[in-house]
Amino acid sequence: MTAMTMIEAINFTLKKEMERDQNVICLGEDIGKNGGVFRATDGLQELFGENRVVDTPIAESAIVGAAVGMATRGLRPVAEIQFLGFIYEAMDQMAAQASRIRFRSGGTITAPMVVRAPFGGGVRTPELHSDSLEGLFLHSPGMKVVMPSSAYDAKGLLASAIRDNDPVLFLEPMKLYRAFKEEVPEEDYLLGIGKANILKEGEDLTIITYGPTVPLVKNVVAEIEKTQGLSIEIIDLRTISPLDEETILSSVQKTGRAVIVHEAVKAGGPGAEISALINEKALFHLTAPIIRVTGFDTPYPVPSVEDDWLPNATRIGQGIREVLSH
Amino acid sequence: MWLEPNETIVNKVQVLDETGKLIGSHPDVNDDELLALYKWMVQARTFDQRALKLQRQGRIGTYAPMIGQEAAQVGSAFALKKQDWIYPSYREVGACLVHGVSMENFFLYTMGHIKGGTSAQGTNVFPVQIIIGAQCLHAVGSAWASKYKDESSVSVAYIGDGGTSQGDFHEALNFAGVYKLPTVFFVQNNQWAISVPRSKQTASATIAQKAAAYGITGIQVDGNDVLAVYSTMKEALRRAREGKPVLVEAVTYRQGPHTTADDPTKYRQNGELEQWLAKDPLKRMKAFLIERGIWNEELEQVEFETANDKVTKAFEIAASTPSSKTVEVFDFVYEQKPSQLAEQQNSIQVEGVVK
Numbered sequence: 001m002t003a004m005t006m007i008e009a010i011n012f013t014l015k016k017e018m019e020r021d022q023n024v025i026c027l028g029e030d031i032g033k034n035g036g037v038f039r040a041t042d043g044l045q046e047l048f049g050e051n052r053v054v055d056t057p058i059a060e061s062a063i064v065g066a067a068v069g070m071a072t073r074g075l076r077p078v079a080e081i082q083f084l085g086f087i088y089e090a091m092d093q094m095a096a097q098a099s100r101i102r103f104r105s106g107g108t109i110t111a112p113m114v115v116r117a118p119f120g121g122g123v124r125t126p127e128l129h130s131d132s133l134e135g136l137f138l139h140s141p142g143m144k145v146v147m148p149s150s151a152y153d154a155k156g157l158l159a160s161a162i163r164d165n166d167p168v169l170f171l172e173p174m175k176l177y178r179a180f181k182e183e184v185p186e187e188d189y190l191l192g193i194g195k196a197n198i199l200k201e202g203e204d205l206t207i208i209t210y211g212p213t214v215p216l217v218k219n220v221v222a223e224i225e226k227t228q229g230l231s232i233e234i235i236d237l238r239t240i241s242p243l244d245e246e247t248i249l250s251s252v253q254k255t256g257r258a259v260i261v262h263e264a265v266k267a268g269g270p271g272a273e274i275s276a277l278i279n280e281k282a283l284f285h286l287t288a289p290i291i292r293v294t295g296f297d298t299p300y301p302v303p304s305v306e307d308d309w310l311p312n313a314t315r316i317g318q319g320i321r322e323v324l325s326h
Numbered sequence: 327m328w329l330e331p332n333e334t335i336v337n338k339v340q341v342l343d344e345t346g347k348l349i350g351s352h353p354d355v356n357d358d359e360l361l362a363l364y365k366w367m368v369q370a371r372t373f374d375q376r377a378l379k380l381q382r383q384g385r386i387g388t389y390a391p392m393i394g395q396e397a398a399q400v401g402s403a404f405a406l407k408k409q410d411w412i413y414p415s416y417r418e419v420g421a422c423l424v425h426g427v428s429m430e431n432f433f434l435y436t437m438g439h440i441k442g443g444t445s446a447q448g449t450n451v452f453p454v455q456i457i458i459g460a461q462c463l464h465a466v467g468s469a470w471a472s473k474y475k476d477e478s479s480v481s482v483a484y485i486g487d488g489g490t491s492q493g494d495f496h497e498a499l500n501f502a503g504v505y506k507l508p509t510v511f512f513v514q515n516n517q518w519a520i521s522v523p524r525s526k527q528t529a530s531a532t533i534a535q536k537a538a539a540y541g542i543t544g545i546q547v548d549g550n551d552v553l554a555v556y557s558t559m560k561e562a563l564r565r566a567r568e569g570k571p572v573l574v575e576a577v578t579y580r581q582g583p584h585t586t587a588d589d590p591t592k593y594r595q596n597g598e599l600e601q602w603l604a605k606d607p608l609k610r611m612k613a614f615l616i617e618r619g620i621w622n623e624e625l626e627q628v629e630f631e632t633a634n635d636k637v638t639k640a641f642e643i644a645a646s647t648p649s650s651k652t653v654e655v656f657d658f659v660y661e662q663k664p665s666q667l668a669e670q671q672n673s674i675q676v677e678g679v680v681k
Contacts, residue, residue: 025474051474054505056501057497057500057501057504059497059500059501061463061493061494061497062463062466062494062497062498062500062501064463065460065462065463065464065466065467065494065497065498066463066466066467066470066501067467068463068464068467069463069464069465069466069467069468069469069470069471069481070467070468070470070471070474071467072452072464072467072468073411073467073468073471073472074471074475075470075471075474077467092457092460092494093460093463093494096457096460097457097460097464101453102658102659102660102661103655103658103659104443104453105443105444105453105658106440106441106442106443106444106658107444107657107658108444108445108447109452109453110661141659142659142660144660164661165661166660166661194664242660242664242665242666242667243664243666245665245666246665
């Protein structure tokens with residue numbers, strides 16, 4: 001066991017996976033000599049050379065499109081999109097090419113590749129650096145969408161993503177990169193893609209969240225439980241595509257109440273999908289409407305107001321109170 | 327020093343003139359190869375024209391005819407080695423047949439079979455690309471894999487003049503140049519992108535000259551001259567195999583509509599088609615072969631009949647292939663079916679909503 005931040009765990013995992021399988025190569029903007037703008041690939045080019053840790057021209061579509069070409073020919077590319085907000089440039093290669101190649105080739109050609117991208121707010125970035133666009137890819141059959149909320153999860157999920165035979169979008173909450181250290185085993189372990197993690201069991205209410213909002217939800221819940229004597233279950237989805245229906249449903253069937261928390265905008269977001277799922281399959285277990293605490297339906301705002309725009313302790317607390325008022 | 331537009335003069339490579347007469351030196355092609363090139367062109371045209379008819383009869387779906395582009399497609403694909411890869415657009419039946427895709431496969435694709443995009447194992451042809459230009463980047467990634475694994479394989483992206491306006495095309499040329507990848511970008515400049523003429527795609531005098539901006543080699547070739555295309559492509563592949571990517575512009579003409587859903591009389595100039603019919607690639611090669619004494623009308627007739635029979639057999643196989651079932655769409659989304667997909671798949675079987 002070693003104490004690691006999330007960014008250290010990601011760096012460590014990339015190194016281990018590149019040692020394990022020489023078909024794993026990394027490509028992206030500033031990932032080589034510079035080690036990535038967040039240092040996710042720090043030191044990897046020195047270890048593995050310029051052929052395996054490749055600084056690319058600034059062209060997101062080409063980064064993803066080339067990764068598709070590589071993956072379909074036996075490599076396991078790990079592409080970095082410097083910030084998730086830049087992925088619009090690669091939308092066709094993500095949603096129409098990487099996601100669909102297994103389908104459109106009748107299962108004969110596959111693209112085992114990972115696209116990593118920092119995402120999420122709260123770190124005062126310029127425009128289009130903090131957007132949470134995961135919902136776009138929940139809507140893209142063939143793509144898996146994974147997001148860790150801790151160093152331990154980052155290691156197990158990234159290793160699984162790299163070894164997965166389908167394309168995986170791996171979203172790293174940049175606010176959590178260096179937020180805390182935790183003990184992470186150096187030995188190999190995998191966390192299942194498509195499996196949610198029940199962070200804490202509870203009886204009165206289920207909070208469903210993932211990625212950047214997980215530590216926040218944990219704090220809010222600890223506070224509310226202490227002051228109000230409630231018992232709240234927290235589910236960290238870890239993956240939003242495919243969704244772990246079983247874990248969500250069995251929790252809500254037990255508690256009868258659900259609050260969904262994410263930074264992505266509300267309309268058509270992951271929360272809408274989760275809410276619809278609960279309505280379809282567990283409506284009669286509910287004692288209250290499902291509440292979504294999310295980003296507002298506006299473009300991601302300027303830094304001066306982002307703390308109020310993002311789901312925060314106040315808004316999550318309001319959501320919980322509203323659900324419990326029924 | 328100002329770099330003025332279109333300063334670079336690009337000379338088009340030609341081996342046969344428009345009447346089929348040899349101009350310049352005879353390329354290094356023996357009689358068997360000459361005949362093979364022509365026979366492939368006959369097969370491509372026969373398939374193409376039958377597909378058009380079958381679509382009109384409602385027996386296959388939308389089809390993008392390639393009539394007029396046989397020399398460009400056959401000449402280029404004939405130069406490939408088996409280990410080379412083709413990344414085709416949707417108008418490349420000629421190139422794909424030469425590189426090993428079966429005719430029935432193409433029929434299955436146009437008939438909307440779920441496995442219609444599947445090539446036989448060992449046929450290095452990527453599924454037909456619909457999004458204009460996207461395949462250029464796949465060719466780049468594929469070439470990268472070949473280089474990384476030290477395999478002597480070139481990846482060839484087939485694209486049209488319209489496709490050269492897309493960002494993916496430019497990003498692909500840029501990457502190929504930077505990483506010295508074994509790629510050839512084979513552009514068939516067929517003068518039209520649906521209804522928009524070449525002059526409105528780019529202000530460049532030629533497409534070939536675009537290579538210069540990316541630090542790679544460019545060349546323009548008469549795309550209706552199969553011998554010029556073949557010899558040019560052979561040299562392009564030789565260079566690419568050494569890590570020197572090449573952009574080839576084959577100047578040709580789309581004699582037919584964009585697809586079976588298009589009417590080119592709405593936008594073509596009067597007399598334009600006739601001008602290009604005079605430069606038809608099959609006519610030209612036939613005249614050359616007859617002049618050389620290795621072809622005649624009798625052989626011509628036999629060849630078209632043989633090709634016709636081949637197409638008929640292929641269509642019969644495709645037509646007798648059981649239709650795809652809705653239940654199959656769930657099988658090729660992920661390696662392992664998530665519970666949601668399994669549930670949706672089961673809902674079809676159990677409830678009989680869709681048979």
